[in-house]
Amino acid sequence: MRQFRHPPISDIQLESVLYALSDPVRLSIVRQLAREGEATCAALDGGRPKSSMSHHFRVLRECGIVKTRNDGTSHMNELRRADLDSAFPGLLAAVLAAPN
Amino acid sequence: MRQFRHPPISDIQLESVLYALSDPVRLSIVRQLAREGEATCAALDGGRPKSSMSHHFRVLRECGIVKTRNDGTSHMNELRRADLDSAFPGLLAAVLAAPN
DNA sequence: GCTATTGTTCGAATATTATCGAACTATAAA
DNA sequence: TTTATAGTTCGATAATATTCGAACAATAGC
Numbered sequence: 001m002r003q004f005r006h007p008p009i010s011d012i013q014l015e016s017v018l019y020a021l022s023d024p025v026r027l028s029i030v031r032q033l034a035r036e037g038e039a040t041c042a043a044l045d046g047g048r049p050k051s052s053m054s055h056h057f058r059v060l061r062e063c064g065i066v067k068t069r070n071d072g073t074s075h076m077n078e079l080r081r082a083d084l085d086s087a088f089p090g091l092l093a094a095v096l097a098a099p100n
Numbered sequence: 101m102r103q104f105r106h107p108p109i110s111d112i113q114l115e116s117v118l119y120a121l122s123d124p125v126r127l128s129i130v131r132q133l134a135r136e137g138e139a140t141c142a143a144l145d146g147g148r149p150k151s152s153m154s155h156h157f158r159v160l161r162e163c164g165i166v167k168t169r170n171d172g173t174s175h176m177n178e179l180r181r182a183d184l185d186s187a188f189p190g191l192l193a194a195v196l197a198a199p200n
Numbered sequence: 201g202c203t204a205t206t207g208t209t210c211g212a213a214t215a216t217t218a219t220c221g222a223a224c225t226a227t228a229a230a
Numbered sequence: 231t232t233t234a235t236a237g238t239t240c241g242a243t244a245a246t247a248t249t250c251g252a253a254c255a256a257t258a259g260c
Contacts, residue, residue: 014127014195014198014200015121015122015123015124015127016122018118018119018121018122018127018195019118019119019122021115021118022115022116022118022119022122023115023217023218024115025218027114027115027118040236040237041236041237042235042236042237048219048220049219049220049221050220050236050237050238051219051220051221051222051237051238051239051240052218052219052220053237054237054238054239055217055218055219055220055238056218057237058238059217070226070227072226072227072228072235072236073226073227073228073234073235073236073237074227074235074236074237075236075237075238087198088194088195088197088198089194089197090190090193090194090197091191091194091195091198093190093194094188094189094190094191094193094194095114095118095188095191097188097189097190098114098187098188098191100114123247123248125248140206140207141206141207142205142206142207148249148250149249149250149251150206150207150208150250151207151208151209151210151249151250151251151252152248152249152250153207154207154208154209155208155247155248155249155250156248157207158208159247170256170257172205172206172256172257172258173204173205173206173207173256173257173258174205174206174207174257175206175207175208
């Protein structure tokens with residue numbers, strides 16, 4: 001069983017979150033997770049190589065935006081909405097409300 | 101008289117704004133402008149070289165966060181609060197509300 | 201015109217990041 | 231045990247950014 005690093009709320013850094021969200025691929029991952037609740041990596045790859053997606057999911061995970069759990073051979077991802085709202089109230093909502 | 105590029109509201113991109121704000125130097129510039137209303141470049145340099153600051157102000161300007169106007173030999177900078185609020189309601193407020 | 205002040209631009213060095221193939225790991229199922 | 235599936239990790243390359251000194255530009259004041 002693989003272990004992932006998920007920072008506690010107190011370690012979530014605004015700069016890291018903003019940086020993670022500033023990439024178009026990652027932003028679109030976050031938007032889809034917001035719409036669909038949760039998803040595997042493969043479901044969101046949009047034809048990109050697995051290693052690229054793995055990189056982006058790692059960035060999202062290590063800055064505290066996404067929580068990944070094992071589910072058989074696949075990894076299920078979901079937004080850490082409550083944690084993000086607690087750390088930076090209104091930030092995720094503002095980002096998700098923006099067009100596109 | 102120097103001319104600066106300031107994108108119209110419709111050209112302000114979420115990704116660019118998030119990226120600009122993800123840098124600690126630029127974020128601290130934005131925080132100070134939010135507190136003090138406006139400031140020259142020199143007033144916010146914190147001991148850094150002028151060329152470095154000029155770079156950061158350019159990033160902030162070209163993504164639509166800051167408006168720069170000439171004022172004698174100095175350049176006065178202010179946040180484009182209304183424009184940002186119009187493009188991404190609540191985003192700037194959420195960023196500024198975050199600790200530090 | 202000369203000088204000081206403010207900031208920009210240029211250029212180069214350094215650092216960081218994104219991308220992606222290949223090899224690897226872990227689980228499930230036959 | 232063998233095979234398939236889902237992601238991760240590694241390593242290399244290319245693209246982007248940051249940093250900062252030096253040269254330059256624009257304005258103000260003498």
